[in-house]
Amino acid sequence: MKKRAAYRLFLILIAAGAMVTVMALSGCNYERHVQNSTFDYGSKKKGDPKMLGSRMYGTMSGLPGQHDNDWFEYSSLISNDVSNVNGVAGAIVMLTDKNAYVAITTDWTATGTRKTGGPKEQNNGGTTEGVYNVDNGSPYWNNQRVATPYNSALTINDHNEISGELKQTIAIHVRKLAPAVQEVHISANKEFNNHMVQYAQEAWAGHSLTPWLSSFNKLVKHQFVGGNEVPQPIDSQLRARAHMNP
Numbered sequence: 001m002k003k004r005a006a007y008r009l010f011l012i013l014i015a016a017g018a019m020v021t022v023m024a025l026s027g028c029n030y031e032r033h034v035q036n037s038t039f040d041y042g043s044k045k046k047g048d049p050k051m052l053g054s055r056m057y058g059t060m061s062g063l064p065g066q067h068d069n070d071w072f073e074y075s076s077l078i079s080n081d082v083s084n085v086n087g088v089a090g091a092i093v094m095l096t097d098k099n100a101y102v103a104i105t106t107d108w109t110a111t112g113t114r115k116t117g118g119p120k121e122q123n124n125g126g127t128t129e130g131v132y133n134v135d136n137g138s139p140y141w142n143n144q145r146v147a148t149p150y151n152s153a154l155t156i157n158d159h160n161e162i163s164g165e166l167k168q169t170i171a172i173h174v175r176k177l178a179p180a181v182q183e184v185h186i187s188a189n190k191e192f193n194n195h196m197v198q199y200a201q202e203a204w205a206g207h208s209l210t211p212w213l214s215s216f217n218k219l220v221k222h223q224f225v226g227g228n229e230v231p232q233p234i235d236s237q238l239r240a241r242a243h244m245n246p
Helices: 002-036 076-083 164-177 190-204 210-225 234-244
Strands: 072-074 088-096 099-106 183-187
Touching: 072 190, 076 088, 076 099, 076 164, 088 164, 088 190, 099 164, 099 190, 164 183, 183 210, 190 210, 190 234, 210 234
Parallel strands: 099 183
Antiparallel strands: 072 088, 088 099
């Protein structure tokens, strides 16, 4: 009897050990799956498939004049594709004779989109109060702006603070659809987004973007290479022109 009881206890211990092992392996596999997926851009694990191969975003050539574009156009195809990337709330993509420029806002559909914590740039408390601006109770939103301080998708002031894994994922999407681009530059800066949406609105209205080429080049130089000039938004420029030519 004692031998039988001991044998039964032995079998129970073996089964329990096997169950613990399976659970541990399942946990490891789940963790690895999340890290390898586009739901996690902050894992920084060696061998993460999102970072295999060469870097696909940012400055590649170092050539002078890389942001002196001869033309630019809005790409609805690539904008929609990037907008569907996990962690991206919305995207506006402009193609030029040299580069692709991507303005994104982020959301909570993925973790690690930002390298560090950083200051919170949006106050979305108004969504529970039934107002737009929770500070003054205003219900009004400027539809010329895609990113705002209130009830908005998330922005990241410094494009260098965007996760490299997220940038790489976006750049791969862009290059699949626009393989001829030399460089892919990505920013989640609030003002950059608000400039880019106005160029997109011009394109949506069927207007040529040629009159805005100089303004656009100033914008991307300021955003990505520290240019000193910041262009006025299109709506401000149009109001100034109307005032000068009543």
